[in-house]
Amino acid sequence: MFLLLNTGMMGVFVALDFFLFYIFWELMLLPMYFLIGIWGGPRREYAAIKFFLYTLLGSIFILLVMIGLYFSSMETLADGTRVFTFNLLELMNHANYTETGILSPLNPNNLRFIAYIGLFIGFAIKIPMFPFHTWLPDAHVEAPTAISVILAGVLLKMGTYGILRISYPVFPELTYQLSWYIALFGMINIIYGALAAMAQKDFKKLIAYSSVSHMGFVMLGMSALNTMGISGAILQMFNHGTITAMLFLIVGVIYDRAHTRDLDSFGGLGKQMPIYTGFVTIAFFAAIGLPGLSGFISEALVFLGGFGNGTTRILTVISTLGILLGAAYMLWTLQRVYLGSLNEKWKDLTDLTTREYFMLVPLTIIVIYLGVNPSPMLNLMNASANAMVKFISDAQGIYSSLNAF
Amino acid sequence: MITLILPNLSENLQAILPEISLALTLVAIVLFDLIFIKSKKFLPLISIIGLIVTFSFVILQFGDPKYAFAVSGNLSFLSLDNFSAFFKLLILITTLFIVLFSMSSQEVNSCPDRHGEYYALILGMVIGMFFMVSANDLILIYLSLELLSLSSYVLAGFVKTSIRNSEASLKYIIYGSASSGIMLFGISILYGISGSTNLHEINSILQSPTANQLTFLMSILMIFAGIGFKISIVPFHFWTPDVYEGAPISITAFLSVASKAAGFAVLIRFLKITFAQGLDKSGYWQMLSYIDWQMLLISFSIITMTFGNFAALWQDNLKRMLAYSSIAHAGYLMLGVAVLSDQGLMAVLVYFSIYLFMNLGAFYVVMLIANKINSEEIDDYKGLGYSLPLLGTALGIFLVSLTGLPPTAGFIGKLYLFIALVDANMITVAIIALLNTVVSLYYYIRVLKAMFLDKTDKKVEINLSPLNYIVLLLLIAPVLILGVYFTPLVNIAKESVQLLGF
Numbered sequence: 001m002f003l004l005l006n007t008g009m010m011g012v013f014v015a016l017d018f019f020l021f022y023i024f025w026e027l028m029l030l031p032m033y034f035l036i037g038i039w040g041g042p043r044r045e046y047a048a049i050k051f052f053l054y055t056l057l058g059s060i061f062i063l064l065v066m067i068g069l070y071f072s073s074m075e076t077l078a079d080g081t082r083v084f085t086f087n088l089l090e091l092m093n094h095a096n097y098t099e100t101g102i103l104s105p106l107n108p109n110n111l112r113f114i115a116y117i118g119l120f121i122g123f124a125i126k127i128p129m130f131p132f133h134t135w136l137p138d139a140h141v142e143a144p145t146a147i148s149v150i151l152a153g154v155l156l157k158m159g160t161y162g163i164l165r166i167s168y169p170v171f172p173e174l175t176y177q178l179s180w181y182i183a184l185f186g187m188i189n190i191i192y193g194a195l196a197a198m199a200q201k202d203f204k205k206l207i208a209y210s211s212v213s214h215m216g217f218v219m220l221g222m223s224a225l226n227t228m229g230i231s232g233a234i235l236q237m238f239n240h241g242t243i244t245a246m247l248f249l250i251v252g253v254i255y256d257r258a259h260t261r262d263l264d265s266f267g268g269l270g271k272q273m274p275i276y277t278g279f280v281t282i283a284f285f286a287a288i289g290l291p292g293l294s295g296f297i298s299e300a301l302v303f304l305g306g307f308g309n310g311t312t313r314i315l316t317v318i319s320t321l322g323i324l325l326g327a328a329y330m331l332w333t334l335q336r337v338y339l340g341s342l343n344e345k346w347k348d349l350t351d352l353t354t355r356e357y358f359m360l361v362p363l364t365i366i367v368i369y370l371g372v373n374p375s376p377m378l379n380l381m382n383a384s385a386n387a388m389v390k391f392i393s394d395a396q397g398i399y400s401s402l403n404a405f
Numbered sequence: 406m407i408t409l410i411l412p413n414l415s416e417n418l419q420a421i422l423p424e425i426s427l428a429l430t431l432v433a434i435v436l437f438d439l440i441f442i443k444s445k446k447f448l449p450l451i452s453i454i455g456l457i458v459t460f461s462f463v464i465l466q467f468g469d470p471k472y473a474f475a476v477s478g479n480l481s482f483l484s485l486d487n488f489s490a491f492f493k494l495l496i497l498i499t500t501l502f503i504v505l506f507s508m509s510s511q512e513v514n515s516c517p518d519r520h521g522e523y524y525a526l527i528l529g530m531v532i533g534m535f536f537m538v539s540a541n542d543l544i545l546i547y548l549s550l551e552l553l554s555l556s557s558y559v560l561a562g563f564v565k566t567s568i569r570n571s572e573a574s575l576k577y578i579i580y581g582s583a584s585s586g587i588m589l590f591g592i593s594i595l596y597g598i599s600g601s602t603n604l605h606e607i608n609s610i611l612q613s614p615t616a617n618q619l620t621f622l623m624s625i626l627m628i629f630a631g632i633g634f635k636i637s638i639v640p641f642h643f644w645t646p647d648v649y650e651g652a653p654i655s656i657t658a659f660l661s662v663a664s665k666a667a668g669f670a671v672l673i674r675f676l677k678i679t680f681a682q683g684l685d686k687s688g689y690w691q692m693l694s695y696i697d698w699q700m701l702l703i704s705f706s707i708i709t710m711t712f713g714n715f716a717a718l719w720q721d722n723l724k725r726m727l728a729y730s731s732i733a734h735a736g737y738l739m740l741g742v743a744v745l746s747d748q749g750l751m752a753v754l755v756y757f758s759i760y761l762f763m764n765l766g767a768f769y770v771v772m773l774i775a776n777k778i779n780s781e782e783i784d785d786y787k788g789l790g791y792s793l794p795l796l797g798t799a800l801g802i803f804l805v806s807l808t809g810l811p812p813t814a815g816f817i818g819k820l821y822l823f824i825a826l827v828d829a830n831m832i833t834v835a836i837i838a839l840l841n842t843v844v845s846l847y848y849y850i851r852v853l854k855a856m857f858l859d860k861t862d863k864k865v866e867i868n869l870s871p872l873n874y875i876v877l878l879l880l881i882a883p884v885l886i887l888g889v890y891f892t893p894l895v896n897i898a899k900e901s902v903q904l905l906g907f
Contacts, residue, residue: 023811030805033850037858045858049850056810056846060839067820067827067835111832 002146005031009154013161018066019086021166025062025158029055032147032155040142047135047142054135058125061118062162065103068115069170072103092169092391094398116174119167120182126159127215130188140208145252148204152211152248153241160218160237164230168222168388172395176225183223183312187319189216194325198332203254203261206333207247210287213322214240220319221302223312225392229305230385235377236298239286239370243295246283246363250276253356254337257349263333268342273351277338279360284334286367288327294370299323420473420485423462423493424535430455431528438521445520452504452524456531460497466490470903472541480603482542484904489539491754491901492670495761496534499663502765503527503655505876511776512564512653523563527659529556534663538670541678543592543602546671550588550631553664554581561652561660573651580644581634588631594624604678611693612682621695628675629705635668636735639709646716649728654775657724658768661731662761669757673742673750677904681745688747689829702743707837710736714844723771723781726848727764730807733845734760740838741822747902749825754898756818759806759887763815766803766880770796777867783852788861790853796867797856799877804849806884809842814887821895 004027011024029052037048070084073096090096097103103115125132136156140148168175175182193213200206214236221233253276254269255261270277286293289300306316352360370377418425433451441447467490475481504527507513513523533553540546558581562574596602598621599610633641649657680698681690692698713733720726738760741753773796774789775781790797806815819842826835869877887894 023816026811026816030810034857037854045854048858049847049854052850053843053846056843057840060836060843063820063823064827064832064835064839067824068832070824071828 001031035147036143039144044142047138050135051139058122062122065115065119068103116171123159123162137208148248149245152244157237172392173399179223180311183315186216186219187315190322198329203251224305224309232301234381239294239298243286266337267340270338284330292371294367297374423459426459434525448524463493483539484541487901488904492538496663503659506655510655526556534667537667560656569651573648577648584634591624591627632672639712646728650725654772690745706736706739717848744825744829750902751898752821752825755821759814759818762883763803763806770800786855787859790856792865808849812888814884817891
């Protein structure tokens with residue numbers, strides 16, 4: 001099951017063909033259902049079916065847009081014949097569209113706006129964007145630790161990846177027009193996720209909402225449409241993957257031992273499990289975005305990018321509040337669980353085992369290294385982020401001239 | 406009226422070689438049944454041999470379209486084109502599987518002295534369907550429909566000792582005779598309007614609009630009632646759940662695939678030959694403008710699939726649930742017809758070929774499990790995924806395919822359907838159909854949930870024979886392979902959309 005899931009995820013990230021992309025995208029649903037449903041917590045069946053229905057609902061919109069695009073664009077084959085295509089590279093080129101296709105920019109009555117919204121909802125459910133986020137806390141809470149890690153670390157990225165991969169290049173002109181709304185939803189995600197996290201009593205649910213909040217940063221960065229914002233968003237995706245994975249592992253460690261995730265029942269674990277608490281502190285600080293840790297770099301880039309774009313400036317300013325809220329709930333949790341006097345009930349808890357070191361140490365190294373020296377990652381993505389920004393700004397001219405006649 | 410003057414009888418008889426070979430097999434079965442009273446195990450073998458011979462005859466009919474039993478030109482009883490050959494193949498494959506099913510069905514094996522009738526009646530049904538898919542004349546359509554129905558009434562009540570069987574059979578007869586009576590009435594009205602029973606002739610007469618709108622609409626709706634009964638579209642579906650639940654599982658599977666296929670073939674031929682004026686260059690049918698055909702078909706199909714899916718949500722009996730799901734699938738297939746284009750027709754053919762394997766597969770697993778635990782209640786399936794990993798996984802694959810999720814073949818069927826819909830600019834309809842898919846996920850996944858997510862201490866063991874493994878493999882392989890490599894099927898379907906006369 002897990003390997004099937006991995007196949008799907010790999011496939012999504014390498015597919016350059018919309019059809020293949022969709023196949024892999026759907027391929028992931030079923031294994032995930034069983035992984036949550038068989039090995040999950042007490043309410044696993046509810047969580048699993050909710051996850052399945054939500055994401056399937058999202059993917060039917062993607063499917064419709066996919067078919068629509070197929071009928072709107074022609075690809076020139078090597079022998080000169082022109083056929084309908086699913087190829088994303090060809091879909092990026094406005095010259096490939098037919099005159100009458102329903103999603104073709106050449107057609108004056110095209111439905112591109114509706115298609116963009118549909119596609120966006122499809123991906124937004126996966127991100128998950130407010131107001132489609134409700135499956136996430138349920139799925140996370142019920143899923144076993146390993147699945148939570150995969151869910152947060154990779155699965156959520158597929159939503160934002162899909163937007164960058166498909167929505168942005170295929171509908172550049174609409175992306176430009178609607179960037180304010182993307183930023184708005186990013187902002188809502190940040191603030192709402194943080195506030196919701198603060199209200200949680202369940203450790204895992206708290207992490208789940210914090211991950212909603214962090215995905216908001218990704219969306220905010222993407223909506224900025226400049227190199228800084230987009231590379232910030234991509235870096236944030238990566239960092240969120242490592243940091244949230246750490247956080248879920250941390251919850252997993254404590255749940256393994258104490259069999260409860262109720263925040264209020266803990267206290268003073270720092271004395272009992274000092275090394276563990278050390279890792280916790282690093283992860284928490286990275287999640288808050290403390291300088292020197294990787295979360296800071298990406299969040300700073302996102303804010304710089306967002307501030308640099310006039311349309312999203314005000315939203316960015318409001319979003320910085322998210323950092324404050326993030327610090328609030330993270331530190332408050334730290335205080336409740338790890339500081340203070342030790343609850344007598346937990347005095348038998350042991351510190352980390354070798355296996356847990358193997359999980360946490362590499363992630364910690366990545367988090368610290370990227371916090372000090374992010375350029376290896378940034379260099380990797382700079383070229384494509386630049387190309388994306390250039391493509392979108394070029395596209396404005398092309399598409400506005402297309403709509404002129 | 407056609408007077409039967411047949412100048413070249415031998416040529417015409419050659420054209421119906423498949424039907425003849427089926428009839429000979431039927432006779433052989435009856436004879437064997439009478440001669441070897443003790444040993445019945447030859448009967449399925451004879452049927453299989455007969456079916457395979459027929460199979461080869463049908464293959465020969467591909468690419469050789471002609472009219473048979475024609476008076477002149479296209480005034481014929483039968484039109485043997487790729488379209489009918491395609492459906493004949495589907496029916497034959499289904500029948501082969503059904504014979505294999507029956508060999509391990511406990512319900513059928515519980516009456517060993519009546520095996521002769523069982524296989525003879527199945528072949529009788531097949532002959533009826535064969536004539537149905539190629540019939541070019543309303544009289545022949547009606548006769549073959551009756552041949553099919555009469556055999557299936559008996560088969561639905563095959564296990565006489567079981568009350569459920571008898572009830573199913575009785576319900577089937579009552580609904581069936583009523584609807585075929587209505588259909589006959591519709592046919593007679595249409596004959597009254599046009600003065601002919603030949604589809605081509607009716608078409609040419611209707612080209613000059615003389616008929617009264619209301620009369621015409623009435624006759625069409627009445628004929629639809631007859632065909633709709635066979636393919637169980639709402640509101641002619643009431644028999645379906647009861648009969649499917651009551652009949653022996655092998656017969657249920659047969660009814661849900663083969664007789665539905667024949668019904669769709671008749672519906673498509675009837676619509677296209679009788680009411681289409683011609684094709685435009687992208688393959689859309691230009692229909693005679695008596696009524697809004699598209700609206701009529703779309704409303705039928707949307708009501709059908711929505712009803713089927715929502716009714717299936719509340720079912721606790723797996724057979725009954727599959728009955729409603731097959732109603733829903735009839736709705737999807739109707740959508741392909743409602744597009745009224747060759748593209749849509751191709752989607753129907755692709756969808757049907759895939760539906761054959763996945764639906765038969767689901768019924769097969771249900772049958773194997775019911776043989777052992779004597780129940781089809783979903784509650785009794787709890788934990789079966791662990792005690793019967795192979796059957797559980799197989800059923801899982803079939804159900805996922807019925808939902809239409811990649812990478813199974815069911816997705817490809819749905820994909821082509823939606824492609825046809827979007828191409829015809831019927832976006833709203835496509836969205837409704839897709840939302841229906843989401844609804845259907847819930848009840849299919851319910852079975853999987855019972856099998857894999859619910860734990861139970863009960864241990865069930867089933868010893869499968871090698872034959873069971875082979876049949877299961879033959880059903881699973883197409884569902885998985887066609888989900889990834891579907892080009893050959895699509896090409897065959899593309900070849901087969903040509904109806905004689907267009």
